[in-house]
Amino acid sequence: MMPFIDYKNVIPKTVIGLLVFLIVLIPVFTTNVATLSMLILSGIWAIAVMGFTLVLRTGQFSLGQAAFMAIGGYTSAIFTVKLGWPFWPSFFLAGVVSGIVALLVGMVVLRVGGIYFSIITLALSEIVRIIAQQWESVTRGTRGLITSMPDPISLGGFEINFFASTVPYFYLTLCLVALTALIFWRIGESRLGRSFAGIALNPVLAEHQGMYLMKYRVIAFTVAGVFTGLAGSLYAHSLTVITPYMLGLWQSIQIMIMSIVGGISSLAGGPIIGAILLYTFGTYLIRLEIYGIQQLLFGAVVVLVLLFLPKGTGLVDLWERFWRKVVWREEEYEPDTPDD
């Protein structure tokens, strides 16, 4: 091995780089609608899970992330279907509206935080669903709204036609996932991420060291709201329909499970792994058509992860352990603390 290259750092990252490269090239190998749709929806859930994990990073447990997907999805559906707006401004607005709701709710509820916050976000999931159901004049109630793909775009000679193939939508989703992952990863690595960790690990201590709790809790919750709203918009348009039953409490719980299984220590990688694995697993389970099987097995999976993996780790941490223990065969570092 060349001694002057930090190969233990470079090799795993190169492998990830290759995987990302392959994912980007998937449409070259297959244009199968089912496969691409599976990936598109996994990506959409990955964004929502990243949002959940970001909020968790500040020590708050949100059971309302599906509500923000619903708000985003319905916003963009209402603007495109009822007001005849084009897709792109509606998509943008979905993020804005979700963000504003997150900001307003957060400013009130994050003051108490903790269990009360979790309960209110849980209620939020259901409240949004009920509003979607009852506000018939706007949302068409249980019948839902039928959305459509974005209109074709002409870019310097090329025409991107979303109706002709699933591939453009795949890349659209991929771009949003990559953007969200990049932003959230940078937040984690930055001073903002450190402050989040501080207020999560010990709010009283952090406050006494100059960190204003509300500021950081609200920032995380709002940023998560914006991106989850955008994901909701993509969700509504990819499935070409949005109804109140698609995004409620169970979906918020699914998001939480995807985050825990993927690994809460990671803001980008963990959520993506959790979302892809559990979404594909979930789709398979639905095909079995056994009532309640999805809830049952999702519950089992999260319990298994919590029991057998060390505290706070998920599947994404296994990647690091795999390299350390299996590939490099490193010894476990036993610190030798003198007991004074």
Add this chain to the structure above:
Amino acid sequence: MPCLELKNVTKHFGRLAALEGIDLRVEQGEILGIVGPNGSGKTTLINVISGYFRPTKGEIFFNDKKISGLRPDRIAARGILRTFQSNVLYEGATVIESMLISSYQQYKSNHWHSFFNTRTWKDENEKVVGRVIELVKLLDLLNDTFLPAEGLSHGYQRMLGISMAMIANPSVLLLDEPTTGMNHKEAMFVVDKIKKINEQGVTVILIEHNMKVLLDVATRVVVLSFGTKIAEGKPEEVMNQQEVIEAYLGTETF
């Protein structure tokens, strides 16, 4: 020149008067000891100064500006830092991580610099990490930087608590029972560090039960009993006052 002034500070919890009519002036650069039996209101006093509690009555001034009623993070931003009696730590973080989180106030640049990893951020970060290493060396934690903070022995955990308060560059440091639970050697080690910190210009207020420590390090001592101040003065003088001895001066160790 008093830097910290308490005027008629009173704190009630329902019908319990934890503090009653406390008048106190803390001079810049001194080391003030606060003593009293358990339940006399010492920690409540620190809690009120640091902003954790709002005084029921009375006011607190820091450099002639009113600070009573401000949030703890606002008070910390003005340079008043504290440690906690039950040695509060960042659970799960290593020593170096705890120090980096605690160095929050050292950064003057915008969060965007850190997000985009700009030159400004890198330079500032290097300076702060340099200060962290200096402080970690000063407080003898250099061997343990990558260990989880919980893994440290009790004495070292307390030193970490003090370092975490110090990294924020305080002008006033409130120490809540810094030597409790330590043997004589450890306690003297902490005393030495407190003296060094004071030499750097930091005003220190410490709650202490250990008289030897106070005689060694405090320039002045205030005695509380049932929430009121019953004596004030040089440690040797106060120790011999009748009221103080009667109020039970706390553990007379060694």
